[in-house]
Every structure is written in C-alpha cells, then in structure tokens.
Amino acid sequence: MIYREAGQFKTSYASDQAIFPIAQDRAVVLLALAAAFVGPPLLASEYWLQAILIPLLIYSLAAIGLNLLTGYAGQLSLGTGGFMAVGAYAAFKLTTAFPQVSIVLVFLLSGLVAAGVGLVFGIPSLRIKGFYLAVATLASQFFLVWLFNKVAWFSNYASSGTITAPDRAVLGVTVTGPSATASARYLTALALVTVFALVAKNLVRGRVGRSWMAIRDRDIAAEIIGVRPLRTKLLAFGISSFYCGVAGAELVFLYLGSAETQAFDIGLSFLILFMVIIGGRGSILGSVLGAVFIVLVPIFLTNAPHALGLRLPVALQKQIELMVFGGLIVFFLIVEPRGLARLWQITKEKLRLWPFPH
Amino acid sequence: MNARTLLTMALAAAVAAGPAVTTALAAGEMFVPLLVYRTGPYAPNGIPLANGFNDYFNLINDRDGGVNGVRIAFEECETQYDTKQGVECYERLKGRSPVLVNPFSTGITYQLIPKAPGDKIVVHSSGYGMTASADGRWFPWVFNFPMTYWSQASAFVKYVAQQEGGTDKLKGKKIVHVYHNSPYGKEANPTLETLARDLGFELTLLAVDHPGQEQKATWLQVRRLNPAWIYVSGWGVMNQVAVKEAAAIGFPMDHVVGNWWTGTEADVVPAGEGAKGYKSMTFHAPGHGFKVHQDIFKHVYDKGKGAAKREDVGEVLYNRSIINAMLDTEAMRLAMTRFGNKPLTGEQLRWGMENLNVTEKRLEELGMKGMLRPLRMTCENHEGNGTAAVQQWDGKKWTIISDWIEPMRDVVRPKLEAAAVEEAKKLGYVMRDCAKEK
Numbered sequence: 040m041i042y043r044e045a046g047q048f049k050t051s052y053a054s055d056q057a058i059f060p061i062a063q064d065r066a067v068v069l070l071a072l073a074a075a076f077v078g079p080p081l082l083a084s085e086y087w088l089q090a091i092l093i094p095l096l097i098y099s100l101a102a103i104g105l106n107l108l109t110g111y112a113g114q115l116s117l118g119t120g121g122f123m124a125v126g127a128y129a130a131f132k133l134t135t136a137f138p139q140v141s142i143v144l145v146f147l148l149s150g151l152v153a154a155g156v157g158l159v160f161g162i163p164s165l166r167i168k169g170f171y172l173a174v175a176t177l178a179s180q181f182f183l184v185w186l187f188n189k190v191a192w193f194s195n196y197a198s199s200g201t202i203t204a205p206d207r208a209v210l211g212v213t214v215t216g217p218s219a220t221a222s223a224r225y226l227t228a229l230a231l232v233t234v235f236a237l238v239a240k241n242l243v244r245g246r247v248g249r250s251w252m253a254i255r256d257r258d259i260a261a262e263i264i265g266v267r268p269l270r271t272k273l274l275a276f277g278i279s280s281f282y283c284g285v286a287g288a289e290l291v292f293l294y295l296g297s298a299e300t301q302a303f304d305i306g307l308s309f310l311i312l313f314m315v316i317i318g319g320r321g322s323i324l325g326s327v328l329g330a331v332f333i334v335l336v337p338i339f340l341t342n343a344p345h346a347l348g349l350r351l352p353v354a355l356q357k358q359i360e361l362m363v364f365g366g367l368i369v370f371f372l373i374v375e376p377r378g379l380a381r382l383w384q385i386t387k388e389k390l391r392l393w394p395f396p397h
Numbered sequence: 398m399n400a401r402t403l404l405t406m407a408l409a410a411a412v413a414a415g416p417a418v419t420t421a422l423a424a425g426e427m428f429v430p431l432l433v434y435r436t437g438p439y440a441p442n443g444i445p446l447a448n449g450f451n452d453y454f455n456l457i458n459d460r461d462g463g464v465n466g467v468r469i470a471f472e473e474c475e476t477q478y479d480t481k482q483g484v485e486c487y488e489r490l491k492g493r494s495p496v497l498v499n500p501f502s503t504g505i506t507y508q509l510i511p512k513a514p515g516d517k518i519v520v521h522s523s524g525y526g527m528t529a530s531a532d533g534r535w536f537p538w539v540f541n542f543p544m545t546y547w548s549q550a551s552a553f554v555k556y557v558a559q560q561e562g563g564t565d566k567l568k569g570k571k572i573v574h575v576y577h578n579s580p581y582g583k584e585a586n587p588t589l590e591t592l593a594r595d596l597g598f599e600l601t602l603l604a605v606d607h608p609g610q611e612q613k614a615t616w617l618q619v620r621r622l623n624p625a626w627i628y629v630s631g632w633g634v635m636n637q638v639a640v641k642e643a644a645a646i647g648f649p650m651d652h653v654v655g656n657w658w659t660g661t662e663a664d665v666v667p668a669g670e671g672a673k674g675y676k677s678m679t680f681h682a683p684g685h686g687f688k689v690h691q692d693i694f695k696h697v698y699d700k701g702k703g704a705a706k707r708e709d710v711g712e713v714l715y716n717r718s719i720i721n722a723m724l725d726t727e728a729m730r731l732a733m734t735r736f737g738n739k740p741l742t743g744e745q746l747r748w749g750m751e752n753l754n755v756t757e758k759r760l761e762e763l764g765m766k767g768m769l770r771p772l773r774m775t776c777e778n779h780e781g782n783g784t785a786a787v788q789q790w791d792g793k794k795w796t797i798i799s800d801w802i803e804p805m806r807d808v809v810r811p812k813l814e815a816a817a818v819e820e821a822k823k824l825g826y827v828m829r830d831c832a833k834e835k
Contacts (some may be wrong), residue, residue, distance in 0.1 A: 090488040094481070188578060188604070198587045198816065199527065199580035201507050203823045217511030217824055295480065296511050299580050301504065301607060302480060338485070341475075353475040354435035 080222035088221035102326035104282025110320035112275035113255025118176035121183035124303035126284025142207035153284020161276025203297040319378025328379040430490035438608035439478035439633030441663035449718025451704035503581035513538035517743035531780035532817035543783030546584035548804030552785035568597035571624035578604040609635025636664035644671025661713040681769040685711025688764030776831035
C-alpha cells in the first residue's frame with residue numbers, strides 16, 4: 040500500500056534510468072544516508088562507533104570492491120587481504136614521506152598503488168578460470184603479506200614491523216591517528232563509502248559493468264560480441280583492487296590505528312569473500328548487507344547471553360558463538376543462495392503487492 | 398568418560414566460572430578488564446594466564462575484602478589473541494570505566510598504547526609489549542615491568558656467555574633466533590643484532606608464521622646451520638611444535654632456550670621425553686610451594702571458586718599471572734596511601750605504578766618470598782630493575798638453574814631511549830620532565 044509506484048510516470052530517459060527509479064526507494068535511501076551521517080555521531084557511544092560501525096563501513100567498502108571483481112566480473116579472488124595490505128602500506132609510506140599531503144588524497148593514491156598491483160596479479164586471469172584463478176590469487180595474498188613482513192622498508196624499519204597511523208587532519212579536523220575522535224573517523228569512513236558506493240553503482244550500470252557481466256556469464260559469447268577480455272578482466276582487477284586498497288588504508292588509519300601484516304592474513308580475504316557470498320554476488324547493496332551480517336552477528340552473539348543475564352564462561356561462549364554463526368551462514372545459504380540482497384529484493388516485490396497479494 | 402559426565406563437567410565449569418563474570422559495578426569497586434584467550438591456537442598459554450588473574454583477584458577480594466576495602470571487579474573477554482577482537486573487547490569493557498588493562502598480547506598492546514593517554518587507562522604489559530614504552534618520559538601511561546624483551550634477550554646472551562666460559566668465547570659462535578613472525582616475536586631482534594655485532598657471534602633469524610603449527614622448513618634450516626645455541630620466541634601452539642621439532646632433529650635440548658613466553662608446562666609436556674633438558678628464561682620461580690599458593694588453595698579453591706584445576710596451580714604462566722596481578726594490586730595499594738582508600742582514577746593509579754616499590758619485606762608479607770626479586774619503578778624507567786633467570790625442564794617440572802642475571806642495561810637502555818623517541822614521534826608525543834614530577 041505504501042510501497043507502490045502507481046502514479047509515478049517516467050517522462051524522460053533520465054528519470055527512467057535513475058539509480059532508484061521509485062520515489063519511495065529514493066526517499067528511504069536518502070533518509071537512511073542522512074540518518075547515518077547525523078545519527079551515530081550524536082547518539083552512538085564510542086564503543087558502537089569504534090568497534091562496530093567503523094569496521095562495518097570499511098568492510099563494506101572492501102566487500103564492494105571484491106563484489107565488482109567476483110560478483111560482477113565473475114573472477115574468483117582470494118587476494119583481497121593482500122590488496123588491502125598494499126593499500127595500507129602504501130598509505131603509510133606516502134603519508135610519512137609527504138606529511139603535508141591531504142590524507143584523503145593519500146587514500147586515493149594508495150588505492151591507485153593497490154590497483155597497479157591488482158593489475159599485475161590479474162594477468163593470470165586471462166588464462167585460468169574459476170577455482171584455479173582462486174589459487175593464483177591466493178599466491179598474491181601470501182606473497183604480498185610475506186613481502187611486507189620481510190622488507191623492513193615498508194614499515195620504515197620499525198623494529199616490530201608495525202605501521203602506526205600518524206595524526207592527519209582534513210579541513211582542520213583530525214581524522215586519523217590517536218587523537219582523532221571516533222566521530223571524525225566514522226564520518227570520514229562513511230563519506231568515502233558513500234562516494235565509492237555511488238561510483239560503483241554507476242560503474243556496474245554502465246558500459247563497463249555490462250561488459251563485466253557479459254564476461255561473467257559467458258566469456259566466449261562476450262568476446263564474440265566485441266567485449267575485449269584482456270581489458271575487461273584487467274579493469275575489473277584494477278578497480279576492485281583500488282577499492283580494496285582504499286579499504287585497507289582505512290582499516291589501519293581509521294580503525295586499528297596501528298597494524299602489522301597479521302591484520303591482513305588469509306582470514307581477512309575469506310571474511311570479505313563471505314560477505315560477498317552472504318550479501319549477494321553482483322549487488323552493491325548486498326556487499327553492505329553482507330558486511331553488516333559478518334560484523335554484527337558475532338558481536339550480537341557475544342553480547343546476547345550477557346544481556347539475558349546468562350553467565351557463561353568466555354571460552355564456552357566463544358565456541359557457541361562460532362557454532363551459531365557457522366550455522367546461520369549455512370542456513371542463509373540454503374534459504375537464499377543468492378544472498379541477503381536477493382531476500383531484500385523479494386521483500387520489496389512482496390511489499391509492492393501488500394496488503395492485496397492477488 | 399560418557400556424555401553425561403562431560404555435560405555435568407561443563408555445567409560445573411559454567412557454575413564455577415560464573416562468579417568471574419559480574420555485571421553491575423557496585424560502589425566501592427574498581428574494574429579491571431581481562432582480555433583473555435581461552436580458545437584458538439594460543440589457548441594453551443592463554444588459559445593459565447587467565448586463571449591466575451581470576452584466582453589472585455578472588456583471593457584479594459575474599460581474604461582481604463579487596464584492596465584496602467575496595468573490591469576488584471573483573472570481567473573476562475575472549476580475544477583469541479586477535480588484535481581486532483582485542484580492541485573490540487577493550488572498547489566494550491571501557492564502558493565500565495576501568496583504570497588498568499593487561500592486554501596479554503603484544504599485538505593488542507600496540508593497539509592500546511595510542512589510546513591510553515586519551516582514555517586515561519594504564520596499560521600494564523608485564524614482560525611483553527613495546528620495549529620502547531619502558532621510557533616513562535615518553536610513555537607515561539605504559540608499563541612493562543619487570544623487564545622488557547630487549548633486556549631479556551641481553552640476559553640470554555649473558556647466560557650463553559657464562560656457559561661458554563666468557564664473553565670472548567662467543568666470537569664466531571652460531572646463534573639462531575626462531576621467532577613468531579609478529580611484533581611480539583620480532584621484538585628481541587634489534588638487541589640480538591646489536592649484540593651479535595658487538596660480541597662477534599653469528600646470528601641467524603628464522604621467522605615462523607602464525608600460528609606456527611608448521612615448522613619443518615625452519616628446523617631443516619636449523620639442522621643445516623648446526624648452531625651452538627637456539628633462542629625461541631614463540632607463543633601458543635608454536636611453542637610445543639618448536640620443542641618437538643628441536644627434539645626430533647636431535648638437537649641438544651639444553652642448548653635450546655625459550656624466552657619467558659616459551660617455557661611453561663603446556664609447551665614441553667607434549668614433546669614428552671624429548672623435551673627433557675629444554676631451558677627457558679623466566680623472571681620468577683615456578684611451582685606451588687609458596688605461601689601465596691596456600692592462601693589461594695585455602696581461600697579460593699577450598700570454596701570451590703578456583704578458575705583452574707587444582708593441580709595446575711603453580712604452572713609457570715599461572716605464577717606469572719598472579720605476579721602480574723600482585724604488581725597491579727600493589728600499585729593500587731600504593732596509590733591509595735596517597736589518594737585515600739577509595740576507587741582510584743586512572744591518573745592516580747598511574748602514579749601508583751610509577752612509584753611502585755616492591756621490597757623483599759613486602760614480598761614476604763604477600764607470601765611470595767623467593768618467587769621473584771624486589772622491584773622498583775621510577776618515572777623514567779617503566780621497566781624497573783628486573784632480573785632474569787634460566788629454568789630447565791627435567792621431564793616433570795621446571796627448576797631454576799641459574800643465578801639471577803642482570804640484563805646488559807648499558808647496552809639496552811641507550812637503544813631503548815632512542816627507540817622511544819622514534820616511537821613517540823609517530824604518536825606526536827612530547828617528552829615530560831621527570832624532575833618536575835617529584
């Protein structure tokens with residue numbers, strides 16, 4: 040009844056091709072966005088900002104990046120953690136070498152560095168496909184992490200190999216480093232995710248995204264209709280790595296504050312891949328939903344027994360958490376193999392008919 | 398054991414550990430978060446550490462009614478030794494306004510050091526953490542007494558020199574450092590490298606990646622190098638694998654020395670007979686023969702509130718943990734002499750930590766006579782004047798086999814101060830003048 044597009048006429052191509060053609064969608068998204076910008080900094084406690092919302096935003100960005108590559112272009116990658124590490128170390132090297140350069144610019148440049156590395160590791164994708172490509176990208180994961188661990192130059196010869204985010208300001212407000220407030224870091228992360236999600240959404244709706252999907256669905260057919268596999272696949276690797284690189288830089292600069300290569304191990308690559316699979320392959324919204332699921336559910340499961348007044352030993356609680364979390368993943372994949380984004384889509388279709396389904 | 402007994406045991410464990418988790422902070426309490434790891438690849442070491450803290454705080458609460466009447470509230474949070482989960486725990490428990498945190502992980506310590514001045518929470522990384530933070534002029538909020546990794550490494554080299562019959566005998570000797578490839582494992586490297594240059598021994602650094610279950614390649618290299626001594630900086634599952642591998646290649650075990658995080662019962666028992674003769678550094682005595690243990694048995698275990706199994710009381714890491722808890726409560730006690738017997742603020746406790754002076758007499762009162770050496774902190778020196786010893790595993794128990802070894806402070810301290818400047822610069826700190834704080 041509420042969610043119905045009756046009476047909304049599209050009188051121009053622009054309105055027909057809008058990202059959110061339905062007025063209600065537009066309103067909801069804009070309201071949600073406004074709420075996200077205003078609400079948490081005013082209302083949320085530091086714990087919520089620091090331990091939940093900031094990582095959520097950063098993982099969303101990384102998941103969007105991987106979704107472009109795996110969900111849209113169909114190239115399975117397990118190198119996400121490695122590309123994020125490239126972004127983080129590049130940002131660290133850049134901002135320590137050029138402290139006067141704006142940190143936002145540093146993030147973008149480190150994204151570009153990651154994109155370059157991604158291009159190199161994307162080259163095998165021209166020859167190998169599917170699981171074999173996953174193995175090839177796995178090599179990049181291990182190689183990059185090993186490289187940053189081995190070569191002390193990357194961490195400016197810190198004895199512990201740890202990189203630390205220095206204080207950097209944007210428009211006079213400190214957004215990174217120990218003296219930055221959680222709100223400032225949250226807003227920076229949110230602004231970056233918003234911009235890049237919008238860019239990604241537009242990318243996948245346009246020529247580039249369509250050629251990715253053509254390659255994903257059947258590469259030979261795509262080649263026949265004139266999509267160049269070399270360019271398309273490498274572009275997917277490059278752009279995806281750019282996103283991951285920015286996310287990696289944010290991970291250190293906005294969330295952890297200091298990190299070593301351990302933060303970018305294979306577990307991170309799997310985590311991001313799970314976000315994409317659970318959220319929904321080939322969906323920008325799905326990437327965000329997947330990140331929400333993976334970040335929030337374990338924290339909820341940790342806190343739930345406590346809130347109920349159950350006093351379980353922490354070890355038992357952790358094991359229960361892992362079991363329930365694993366079970367939930369299996370459950371969701373059985374119920375909806377196409378992810379949370381698909382569930383949302385079904386809900387929307389149902390809502391359109393509600394309350395008169397026939 | 399059938400399913401029923403297992404279930405009963407699990408329930409019993411749940412009931413036993415129940416009091417460990419308190420929810421509301423009553424007036425007249427001080428809250429200490431415990432970032433523990435009872436699951437994952439580091440659990441073998443994490444469990445005794447967590448148990449020791451639980452038991453010592455329960456002892457203080459039940460025997461003495463708290464520290465000068467101020468009870469210690471504490472809550473465990475599972476980190477799995479993972480920095481991200483550790484930070485999540487820290488942020489969550491920060492809501493209960495703690496004044497002190499023991500991260501139990503060098504990685505997590507690195508995360509918490511930048512937060513400490515802003516949050517006004519003392520970071521006590523007892524015998525671990527960032528070595529450079531021992532310079533209190535730059536890092537007022539961080540304490541790593543009784544000793545840092547660098548001092549420890551220098552004590553190890555001193556011990557080797559003693560065994561070889563003099564510092565000049567070290568020339569040309571091969572020493573291998575097998576380390577956990579993380580900030581923790583790498584900490585000792587700069588000191589070992591400096592000493593290798595100064596004393597002329599050949600140092601080879603061999604990294605083992607997290608979690609360290611696979612070390613075949615590393616020990617193959619060790620075999621090829623055939624070093625005189627091996628120093629191991631491992632943690633969790635890596636330790637037992639390293640000890641097993643050393644035994645498997647037939648290396649003389651009394652020439653393998655772990656650092657003090659690589660030498661507890663859980664590290665050597667799995668290797669069985671092969672571990673006999675294995676040595677490790679330590680800064681306190683093992684075993685449950687001290688008066689404090691009798692008190693713990695009487696006031697905690699006899700009331701069914703013990704966190705560990707009775708026979709595990711007195712494990713190396715358990716003892717380290719109660720010493721860590723003792724140092725914390727002693728700092729609280731000292732701060733209360735100046736600020737009154739009420740819950741302290743972070744700044745007040747910081748003062749207590751900085752002026753801590755645990756004398757021989759005080760150790761005797763605490764029931765820890767002979768367990769560790771007296772310890773004294775100053776504004777400049779947050780490492781204190783700790784000394785190390787070497788303990789050896791005889792197949793059944795650990796025994797201290799060396800005298801107390803003074804670290805080479807003349808070598809370590811200048812390096813440490815230089816590193817402190819370096820690290821503090823990254824965080825934008827300014828040096829404070831200790832002379833003005835007296």
